[in-house]
Amino acid sequence: MASLAIYEFLPKKLCLSRNLTPQNHTIKSHLSPSSIRFFSTSPRWNLRVSEFSSSDFNSLKVNQNRLMDTIHHTCQWGTGQRWGDTPTETGMKRLALTDSDKSARDWFVSETQSLGCKTTIDAMGNIFAVRPGLNNDAPPTYAGSHLDTQPSGGRYDGILGIVAGLEMLRVLNENWVETEYPVGVVNWTNEEGARFPISMVSSAVWAHQIPLEQAHNLKEVGSGTATQKSELQKIGYLGSTPAAHTSIPLSAHFELHIEQGPILETSSSLIGIVTGVQAYKWFTITVTGKDTHTGTTPFATRADAMLTASKMILQSHRIATKHGGLASTGILNLEPGSTNTVPGIVRFSLDIRSGKDEVVEAMEKEVREVFAKIARGENVDGLNDGCTDGKPCIVDITTDSDSKAVKFHEDCIGCVRDAAGGLFGEKTEELTRELASGAGHDSVNTSKVCPTSMIFVPSKDGVSHNPAEYTKPEDCATGAQVLLGAVLRYDRLRKDRGE
């Protein structure tokens, strides 16, 4: 019975054009005959994943040109700023739940349905497209990512993961591969948080991390009055299925994504095997001194909030270096803000990160101790050498965000590792790199309720959230190939352990 399900979804034209029946099928030369069998319940042959050999896995090839053509095809909706001369050298501006996002969503639904998928839309507009397997009583194994972009974004962040999922479906279909369990592709709503300012908000609702009402009532940034709910209704994507992992369970979630950093490029690696997501803490540091005239106030009587903040920013970098973590200041505001007034107040952001929670905690402890010393005027690590001692400032540190480290699931990581190994052979060690994601992704939310891992491909110059964001076609294809291999290996793993 289970395999019958596939007939309901396999597109008719595919059956007809290839005219595949047990009587007249031809064996594709790159597939080993041993992996081809006739299912008892099926009028024709299929490739059954649980019986794949290693070489069978490698014989299933994604189509690089089709993958890239599809990526660029989808970029007709929300085309952004031009950065080069060729037709595809533009960025993207496809904010969540806008008309261009609706167009991309309509295309995704239509395309997955034409590939035989059943699509479900939940109350957050997340779209789940499922290609049935032999046993459809268990939840699908998903590839997922997002189609929305930053206002000044590129063609790869999120989009690559969705289109690679679609390419996976196409490869499965064209090779008549039958998975043990259903396989799906999910498009998560508003991953970027650019228009409605909570990132990964819809996977968070699905994973029961944020209440639906809060997400529905989230207003767009700026002076508009639109909410996520009003815009979901407006574009016709307010689904009737609850946005909940209990309603729409995932067996696993694999996400192919551009790295958005320079690690792979710098180390000449092609695939990042993502073992988790860094822990981070965000702080607002307020340094209060006294605003005084730059011309009339000697150094000795100043409480210079900007000079003090400069020492703190430098020292936070030293602390992070010592602990092997990261520390960054991306926002800084000062008051009153006049060339001839020593600032009385400086507020700056501090973002500290590490793959390990305990390292973040240790860095925070040291930052708090050291910033207090710097504010008091103590000479920390020679910062005050050659300076004039001034008056003390006051420092206040508030915690804005606290995100614990995420450890992805060993089973999923293993499938990614195996898929990369199958592809690269003895060059695997050279061409892959295990790393923790520095950025947040929907996979952080899925990892809380189902086995999850991610695959990274190189970002040119580490650039992302920028029109010039770029990943080479062959690197995109390699990523899609590993995604396909990982999903199929996970399908086999589920069968092996008898789910």
Next chain:
Amino acid sequence: MASLAIYEFLPKKLCLSRNLTPQNHTIKSHLSPSSIRFFSTSPRWNLRVSEFSSSDFNSLKVNQNRLMDTIHHTCQWGTGQRWGDTPTETGMKRLALTDSDKSARDWFVSETQSLGCKTTIDAMGNIFAVRPGLNNDAPPTYAGSHLDTQPSGGRYDGILGIVAGLEMLRVLNENWVETEYPVGVVNWTNEEGARFPISMVSSAVWAHQIPLEQAHNLKEVGSGTATQKSELQKIGYLGSTPAAHTSIPLSAHFELHIEQGPILETSSSLIGIVTGVQAYKWFTITVTGKDTHTGTTPFATRADAMLTASKMILQSHRIATKHGGLASTGILNLEPGSTNTVPGIVRFSLDIRSGKDEVVEAMEKEVREVFAKIARGENVDGLNDGCTDGKPCIVDITTDSDSKAVKFHEDCIGCVRDAAGGLFGEKTEELTRELASGAGHDSVNTSKVCPTSMIFVPSKDGVSHNPAEYTKPEDCATGAQVLLGAVLRYDRLRKDRGE
């Protein structure tokens, strides 16, 4: 003939109330009889400055209560933010050429005229009030300052100088003092540059430093359309006399002002003998790195403009300490400005100052060399110790202002020194301090065309441009006393050298 002029200006009520004629005058006990004489051209006695003994100078006393009452009386026009409980514990908001400025001007004209002065208004609205002397063919010796304030200013900046000038006129009148040359008080228009954004603009026009047309066309800040000319017309202070030192010459300019810094307070000095104005240069420093994700970009691959700028700000302070100058950063902006993005561009102001032009030049040279090294990633004075080496940034330095050091006139400085010495006697060294002004004043402009110097009195906590700006009544009176003494000594000096 010369002394007759005074009768035209001396207020009638004063003549009547004291009923002073040669026949029935009484000698005030604190004046030595030797300094009282009958002028051949006058029907009654006067005190003639050129014949004052040291003790005569000291016998002329400003009236502290009257001085303070007058200061606070003028603060009814443009009363600002309250900072304390007593009636006078409010700041001031009397922007140039507003209705409140007009009220203060009207009072100034009326009050000086009632004291026997002739007032002239020039094309920039500068008001020159002149009390005739014995010889009115030569230009007057002036006390001057300004009645306009910052939008969030205090009761002393500028106002003290004008009111002390008025108190000088009152003391001269009540003691029947006849100066050798005329003595004046000048109120300069828009010293602050707060509403029309060039500070000291009207003394600059008068001193031929800025063209009249440019000053007239200066638009108010914000979205308004008013110009200095339109507002001068509106409040009736667009005078017909050219705003030019050639039309309205000053023999000398003395300015009493609050220090606006902490030097006098810190050293327990009561009078600052201002020998000049610091040289300063203003720069905009642009550090260009690369904006990258804080989570995905290791330190080694970052070109972190904010970290680099922090090192520069710290090092500029060290350079200034080494040279005995000042360096300050009062403005800093960064892009793109997001907690999880390493800033790609940081722009900050750098204000360097010294009493000596050559020190400013030396500091600039070192700043340019060192900032280039820091941008390249070189380890300057251990800044990079404990840091992770990253990618280089680019630094660009543009010069926004270049103001050479101003040296006040030795004759004027000498008169201030003598006036303070007469007042403090053997405590002079303890209670006075020679210093260069850190801030600009109208005296900078007057010094370019006539002998000039300034007198500073202590600012509580060095605070200025703030509602809580405060100088003790006794300190205000001491300053006014030194101003009076300096102006009279200069009058005598002019006579001595036979002007």
